[in-house]
Amino acid sequence: MINKEMMAxxxxxxxxxxxxxxxxxxxxxxxxxxxxxxxxxxxTKEEFFDKLESARKQIKNGQSTTINSKEELETFFDSLWIxx
Numbered sequence: 001m002i003n004k005e006m007m008a009x010x011x012x013x014x015x016x017x018x019x020x021x022x023x024x025x026x027x028x029x030x031x032x033x034x035x036x037x038x039x040x041x042x043x044t045k046e047e048f049f050d051k052l053e054s055a056r057k058q059i060k061n062g063q064s065t066t067i068n069s070k071e072e073l074e075t076f077f078d079s080l081w082i083x084x
Contacts, residue, residue, distance in 0.1 A: 017038050022036070023036060
């Protein structure tokens, strides 16, 4: 017996104005369940990659925290609460 249903997850990046058109095309192709969610990211891709590069430089310069155990992780998280 052949299973006629298959679940697959896809991500698309489209202009907000194109979402209704994408929805219509996917429905026409037989998609039965469709969820379109607006990206709630607060930064641009450029800002994200700038932050990533900055973090890499900090790690290279020894400005990072290395955690090797659950206990060290708990201690680190506890220290963050103190800073609030």
